[in-house]
Amino acid sequence: MKPRKVSEEERQFAAWVEDAIKADLVIECIEQPKTFEIVPKAEIDVGGKKKKFLFHPHRYTPDFYVKLSDTGINMLSDAFSPACYAPHWKHGQLWIDTKGTFTIQHGQSQMFAANRKLVWNQLQIYISKVIPWASQCDRQGFAKDKPKKCLFVETFCPSEYCYSRFGKPTAMSKSCKTIEEFIQTKKNLF
Numbered sequence: 410m411k412p413r414k415v416s417e418e419e420r421q422f423a424a425w426v427e428d429a430i431k432a433d434l435v436i437e438c439i440e441q442p443k444t445f446e447i448v449p450k451a452e453i454d455v456g457g458k459k460k461k462f463l464f465h466p467h468r469y470t471p472d473f474y475v476k477l478s479d480t481g482i483n484m485l486s487d488a489f490s491p492a493c494y495a496p497h498w499k500h501g502q503l504w505i506d507t508k509g510t511f512t513i514q515h516g517q518s519q520m521f522a523a524n525r526k527l528v529w530n531q532l533q534i535y536i537s538k539v540i541p542w543a544s545q546c547d548r549q550g551f552a553k554d555k556p557k558k559c560l561f562v563e564t565f566c567p568s569e570y571c572y573s574r575f576g577k578p579t580a581m582s583k584s585c586k587t588i589e590e591f592i593q594t595k596k597n598l599f
Contacts, residue, residue: 413441418507419472421541424567425560426475428588434481436501442474445534447527469524471536477501484595488563495535504528504536542570542581565591 419440429435448467452460477485482501486493492503506521525536543559561567566585573579586594 416507416509418509418539418541421567421570422473422505422507422539422560424569425541425564426473427569428565428567429481432588432592433478434484434592436476436478436481438476439474441470441472442504444468444470445528445532447524447531467527469528471504472507473505475503475505477503484592485564488560489537492535492537496533497535504534505539506536507539507541509540544580561585 423438423440426435426438430438446466446468450466451463453463455461478501482493482498486498489498489503492498497503506525508521521536521538525538528534528536540559542561561570561581562585564586565588566579566581568588570579571582571587
């Protein structure tokens with residue numbers, strides 16, 4: 410079987426999780442966790458013990474499973490709302506599907522929306538749709554008045570994405586807090 414291609418959004422989220430683990434916001438992260446079988450295969454009886462196959466089962470695998478620490482549960486609830494209202498949140502459990510702004514603009518997230526509803530209906534597990542980074546500039550390269558909602562803007566920019574390979578601050582780092590700034594801001598609220 411050919412290895413699965415990892416998207417840029419998945420790489421960005423993995424970098425975010427790595428920094429969150431170092432800061433004790435996240436305990437563990439599993440990429441491509443268990444697959445949920447949300448609709449079983451369909452067969453019909455055709456007499457005796459014989460069955461006629463109709464449909465394959467419908468399965469869904471989130472991109473990530475994240476286990477938050479108690480500190481992470483408190484500090485990240487705003488960024489992962491409405492997941493913070495699901496029964497599994499109090500145990501620090503979070504299932505993530507990463508998306509890019511291109512995917513959302515071009516209707517490719519419709520299947521995700523259906524899968525998320527089915528997983529919730531069958532298992533009472535809320536799958537969070539996460540856009541790690543959305544460009545904060547318009548087509549001419551000017552910063553917009555209101556930042557676009559994305560994980561990095563709502564929380565922090567991972568250290569891996571703060572500086573270019575030439576040592577210059579990236580557009581991401583200019584629009585976002587560092588993890589230290591994020592934690593200090595949250596501590597000031599508590």
